[in-house]
Amino acid sequence: MSPIKLAIVGVGKIVHDQHVPAITANADFALVASASRNNTIEGIPGFKSIEEMLAAMPEIEAVSLCMPPQYRYAAAHVALTAGKHVFLEKPPGATLSEVADLEALAAANGVSLFTSWHSRYAPAVQPAKAYLAANAPTNMHVVWKEDVRHWHPNQDWIWQAGGLGVFDPGINALSIVTEILPELVFLTSASLEFPENRDAPIAADLHFKNAAGVPVHAEFDWRQTGKQSWDIVVGTARGEVKLSDGGARLWIDGAEQPLEKEAEYPSLYRRFAELVRTASSDVDVAPLRHVADAFMLGKRKVVDAFHD
16 A cells, blocks of 8 residues: 655644654655745755645645644645645644534545644553543542743744643643543633733643532643643542653552553554545544633733743
C-alpha cells in the first residue's frame, strides 16, 4: 500500500520536535510539503500558504494543521473542500462551532477529520482508565502548573482572544480527565485570572461534579517556577490513583506501575493513518467544551500585567 502523501501547515517548535519525527518514522506517511509564513522543513518544498501549496501539489492527500487555533478553521476549510484528510493539533479550533462545521464538511466530502489530543496517548492514561472503570472515583484533584516564559516565550497569539491562555496547557489535563473518568463531569464554578494587559487568562480554578455529585477540582497556573506540575490524583474506595508528569508515570495505592514507553505523537499518527485508510473521522470536543464552559461560568479577576 502506497504511503499517504502528507503536508504540514504551520511550522513551529512542536512540528520539529514531535510531528516530523513521528511522521518520518511511520511507513504509512510520506511527508511531501509544508506551508508556513516564516519557516520551512528541510528536504521538502515549502510554501507561504496552504492555498499556494495545494495549487502547486494537488497530489497531497492529507494535511496536519499546526498553526495557532485562531487560524485553523480557515485552513481546515480549504483542505477539506479540496478533498484532503485533516489532522488538527490541539485545541482543534478557537470555538466549538468551528469544529462542528468542519466535522460536517469532512463528512460531506468523504474525507477524515481528526481532533488530536496527544496527552490521551500518554502511557498512564489507558491503565488509569481501566482501573477507574472497575473502581469508581470518589474525588479528583488536578494540578497543572508551569512556567509560560519557558514553554511559550514571546508567543503573542496565545495571549490573544481565542489563544486560550493557560487553557492551552490546561486543555491537555482536561483531555486526560475526560478520557479516564467513567462518567461525565460538569463545571459548577470557575475563577479566571487575567493579566491587565492580556486577553486570555494566566490562571484558572475550576470545580466540576458528575451526576452523582463526585467532585473534581482543577488548578491551572502559568506562573510556576522551579519544578513543573502536571498531576492528576483520583480517590477511590480501594486507594489513590496518581498520574504524574503529564501521564508519563502512574501510581495505584502508592505503588508505581510499569508502563509502556512514551509515544504520544507516534500514536496520534498511527490513529490518523487508520482514519485516512477507512475515510472515517474521530472528532471529540469534550476538553474544548469544558474550556468554553469555564469562560461562560467563570468569575473574572484582573491581576498585574504580565511581561515575557
